[in-house]
Amino acid sequence: MTTSRTERTERADALRNREAVLRATERLLAEGGGAPVSLDRVAALAGVGKGTVFRRFGSRAGLLQALLEERSASLRLAVTEGPPPLGPGAPVRERLLAFLDGLGAVAEGNAILLAAHEQACAADKYRDPSYLFWHRHLSGLFAAHHPATEADFLAHAVLAAFDGDLVRELTPPDDPRRFTRSVQRMAVALLGGDTAP
Amino acid sequence: MTTSRTERTERADALRNREAVLRATERLLAEGGGAPVSLDRVAALAGVGKGTVFRRFGSRAGLLQALLEERSASLRLAVTEGPPPLGPGAPVRERLLAFLDGLGAVAEGNAILLAAHEQACAADKYRDPSYLFWHRHLSGLFAAHHPATEADFLAHAVLAAFDGDLVRELTPPDDPRRFTRSVQRMAVALLGGDTAP
DNA sequence: ACCCTGTTCGGACCAGCAGTCCGGATGCAG
DNA sequence: CTGCATCCGGACTGCTGGTCCGAACAGGGT
Numbered sequence: 001m002t003t004s005r006t007e008r009t010e011r012a013d014a015l016r017n018r019e020a021v022l023r024a025t026e027r028l029l030a031e032g033g034g035a036p037v038s039l040d041r042v043a044a045l046a047g048v049g050k051g052t053v054f055r056r057f058g059s060r061a062g063l064l065q066a067l068l069e070e071r072s073a074s075l076r077l078a079v080t081e082g083p084p085p086l087g088p089g090a091p092v093r094e095r096l097l098a099f100l101d102g103l104g105a106v107a108e109g110n111a112i113l114l115a116a117h118e119q120a121c122a123a124d125k126y127r128d129p130s131y132l133f134w135h136r137h138l139s140g141l142f143a144a145h146h147p148a149t150e151a152d153f154l155a156h157a158v159l160a161a162f163d164g165d166l167v168r169e170l171t172p173p174d175d176p177r178r179f180t181r182s183v184q185r186m187a188v189a190l191l192g193g194d195t196a197p
Numbered sequence: 198m199t200t201s202r203t204e205r206t207e208r209a210d211a212l213r214n215r216e217a218v219l220r221a222t223e224r225l226l227a228e229g230g231g232a233p234v235s236l237d238r239v240a241a242l243a244g245v246g247k248g249t250v251f252r253r254f255g256s257r258a259g260l261l262q263a264l265l266e267e268r269s270a271s272l273r274l275a276v277t278e279g280p281p282p283l284g285p286g287a288p289v290r291e292r293l294l295a296f297l298d299g300l301g302a303v304a305e306g307n308a309i310l311l312a313a314h315e316q317a318c319a320a321d322k323y324r325d326p327s328y329l330f331w332h333r334h335l336s337g338l339f340a341a342h343h344p345a346t347e348a349d350f351l352a353h354a355v356l357a358a359f360d361g362d363l364v365r366e367l368t369p370p371d372d373p374r375r376f377t378r379s380v381q382r383m384a385v386a387l388l389g390g391d392t393a394p
Numbered sequence: 395a396c397c398c399t400g401t402t403c404g405g406a407c408c409a410g411c412a413g414t415c416c417g418g419a420t421g422c423a424g
Numbered sequence: 425c426t427g428c429a430t431c432c433g434g435a436c437t438g439c440t441g442g443t444c445c446g447a448a449c450a451g452g453g454t
Contacts, residue, residue, distance in 0.1 A: 119316070123362050150382070153379040163357055165323065169353075183354075189386060
């Protein structure tokens with residue numbers, strides 16, 4: 001039984017450290033309440049050297065992206081091959097609403113992480129594989145009622161609303177899903193066709 | 198004590214240096230093509246000390262904001278007290294289109310500056326007086342067909358599309374007004390009522 | 395049980411950044 | 425011309441993201 005895992009090349013200590021770094025990062029993000037998190041601090045809290053952080057994640061942006069990926073992986077999977085209405089098969093409107101419900105939940109629950117990631121990615125935000133995936137999906141949905149270039153723009157515009165700081169701004173503690181509902185209404189209006197029952 | 202408070206004449210060299218710093222900043226922004234501009238470099242190109250830059254503008258964000266203010270001051274004026282359709286008096290739909298045409302032009306012509314400003318402001322973006330002004334205006338327009346909270350969100354969402362990097366992404370050299378047209382179509386769709394007869 | 399080798403570790407190190415400070419220069423009023 | 429408030433400049437600080445390399449070590453082969 002030689003460790004029937006998918007990857008046999010990663011050493012045990014490496015895996016352990018990777019996990020420690022991720023945990024430390026999310027803890028510092030949460031405790032800092034939005035204040036910038038330095039990688040020195042992350043390394044210190046994780047109990048590893050700074051070099052380790054960079055070898056694992058390449059850069060500050062890579063670390064945050066890895067964390068974000070972790071939080072949204074299940075949504076990604078559900079969208080591509082899950083059951084309707086999230087997955088393929090449902091009418092466009094239903095899929096759009098279901099998708100924004102899922103993405104909204106991720107955003108509302110990780111607004112600080114989202115903001116930090118945007119800040120770190122800076123101009124490369126629109127080349128981020130995660131962003132490209134969401135954009136492709138949304139764009140495809142809009143394309144049902146719009147020409148391609150218009151759908152492309154609308155997808156960008158809707159995703160632009162998922163700015164980490166904006167989500168924080170628009171999410172009162174007593175109504176954690178307000179942002180999602182607003183985005184859903186907006187997206188339906190943009191989809192075209194009928195808004196009223 | 199009647200005139201000395203705000204009208205305290207600015208020394209000639211101070212005024213000259215302020216101008217030199219602004220010019221140097223815009224030059225470095227344009228030449229850098231989006232690369233981050235350090236204030237050391239700005240000061241060097243302007244031929245002044247770094248302390249001067251900070252005394253005049255307070256911080257990196259303040260400098261970029263001053264530059265942005267310069268580029269959008271006339272639009273601001275036209276919106277508040279200019280002739281229709283930009284100024285008060287025209288139907289909501291016309292005012293919306295005129296406003297987005299103006300703001301779009303500013304964004305398309307200053308996308309790099311816009312991106313740099315967003316990066317520098319970070320979380321305080323939504324407290325920026327300039328942002329608040331645009332938001333109040335847009336929100337007011339949307340309020341003609343929407344409840345207040347919805348109008349507030351829609352204004353945020355439309356402004357979110359004015360991300361400096363997104364504008365750059367969506368502005369091909371051969372069609373410099375494409376972004377503006379897209380935003381206008383989107384905003385009209387969000388305004389509600391009739392999209393097309 | 396025990397090497398042997400390639401992988402990983404750790405933290406000193408680097409360049410560069412925003413922002414501060416104060417002795418000295420200088421415009422300007424009288 | 426003189427005195428003084430204002431402004432200037434660039435050395436300085438504290439911190440950052442990111443690099444580097446000798447040391448430590450995991451873990452399969454024997």
